[in-house]
Amino acid sequence: MTSLPTSESDIAHLAPLVTRTVALSPEDGTALLGLLPATSPRDALSWVRRGEGLVGWGRAASVTTHGAARFEELESWWRDVSSSAVVRDEVDLPGTGPVAFGAISYAADSPSGATLVVPSVVVGRRGDQWWVTTTSPDALPGSADPVAHDDVASPGEVAFADGSLSPTEWAGAVAEAVSRIQAGALDKVVLARDLDVQTSAPIDVRWLLGRLAENYESTWVFAVDGLVGATPEMLVRREKGLVTSRVLAGTIQRTGDDEHDLALAGSLARSSKDLEEHEYAVRSVADALAPHCSSMNVPEAPFVLHLSNVMHLATDVAGVLTDETSSLALAASLHPSAAVCGTPTPVADALISELEHMDRGRYAGPVGWMDARGDGEWGIALRSGSIHHDDAQRMTLYAGCGIVAGSVPEAEVAESDAKLIPMRDALTARP
């Protein structure tokens, strides 16, 4: 009997990639996201915050893996590809040299699987330092002189429709979760819902990225393999031996009235329901990082992170890496954190499968990038949606909420609506 392959790679392992990174001096006023050319939705890549980060396009190589070993298989593929690459790197910073962008399914059994893409061109910016990396499977990497593009296309008319569950049905699922929690089966579960999007013109990833970056400047604006969003939550960053994570849990919607919002932020920071929900999430991250880190710093009290649509309780956890674990392997050990799954994890995970009636795909999974040193940044794919691979006029948006004993179903529907706002607004914005 032959077993089914669990991964598909589009390059032979023997063909080494040739990668060259050179410094770039763009004209004043150049924006990283403005350099993305028109491409198919799967090949526009982004990891940008406050104008810094990485954008990429084209595919020099890619791999997709499935199942419980999807992280390990990505890791070993990347180790092979990056260690055999012929590299000339004149900049030598995290994110220079060979880089892979990745998006990983939330669930092991999701058909969407986990993908790493090595772009043909990456442009990076860190402070005043800019660079361009070109990668090709041929002996001579092409040279790229990135230019600004102003041909971003609108998605046209946009229609939204209920996904797997209507808001009322989903409120019923929340009520069921609350009663299981009150009966003592678990402490917390994160339930998500989806929303279908149909557009009258193909979705241009750059349209979404531009609007998300404009309105959500403290988030990481990402695109990988058709998954697009603006996440405020950093699952793990590894940079030169330092590991950091931004944990979010506990949410309140903004009203648009700054004074009132400030009072709400104060009540969020004192709400025992939200502090409890937050504590589960911080614990799950600190416990998963502890075996790999020394000198861990886990602040005792969270701060309030203000976004345009919602405010969150947030905690920045930091530690010094004591082993060689890559950023992707750290992300694997953190996934799924209680911010997107619950506590205890196996019970929460089973309840998610039972009550959500949908496949999360890559929503709530790790999304980000990694370089050949293993440094990288992996966010949690929140405030996001997935452009259908077979139809660029369709997208599925997702949003979820942490449910604890004191949760009220109608309030959770409203919170999930607030979390859908970034993507809804990005789709429907007018030029």
Ligand SMILES: C=C(O[C@@H]1C=C(C(=O)O)C=C[C@H]1O)C(=O)O
């Ligand atoms: C699950 C989502 O968000 C997560 C859940 C939160 C909460 O319940 O308070 C807050 C931030 C995220 O960790 C989402 O945005 O879809």
